[in-house]
Amino acid sequence: MEIQHKESATELLESMNKVEYFKKLKLANTTDNSFSVTLKVSCYNELNLMVSDLLKASIILLNEDARNLSSLTTVTDINVMTLLEIALQLLPEEEMELLDDLHKIHLKTDAE
Template sequence: MTKVNKFRKLKQENGTHNSFGVTLQVSGYTELNMMVSNLLKASIILLNEDARNLSSLTAVTDTNVVNLLEIALQLLPEEEMDLLDDLHKIHLKAL
């Protein structure tokens, strides 16, 4: 097993044994924003009672929604938001 390098998708995070990262390729912040928005919209739809009544897999649906929301949280570009706040303050001063 040590000679076989087939496990390439997960990248170990900071030398920890139980935390891994996955690279997600996007064309830019617009696509990233759309992905997060679509994950949130899908979660809203799945939490809608009418949609839930159409599914006999309520427990599975709950798990899926939690998973979608966790992914959306991880995709939000937090550090970049700080930069946008700073740029907005500069813009307001220039007015």
């Protein structure tokens, strides 16, 4: 049983070395192990619109009274495409590939 675990660990390390995983989070501060995520924008105006849309959506979705008091009452005030683009940029694609590889190793270990 211990040999199988060692083989699985070796296979995992080999898999991780084949492809560079863990690209989404960048180490921001080594003292507290915090990370940063990069969002790609074409200009400051696009960044401003993204943040504005996130804030507007949050206000409207979290507080029904705010909908009645705010000028942000129509759906057209929130650019849903911007929110979806942010979500797409934040998805950790390479990390998900690693999870797939780990799952395959797990399934192979269970079958043995």
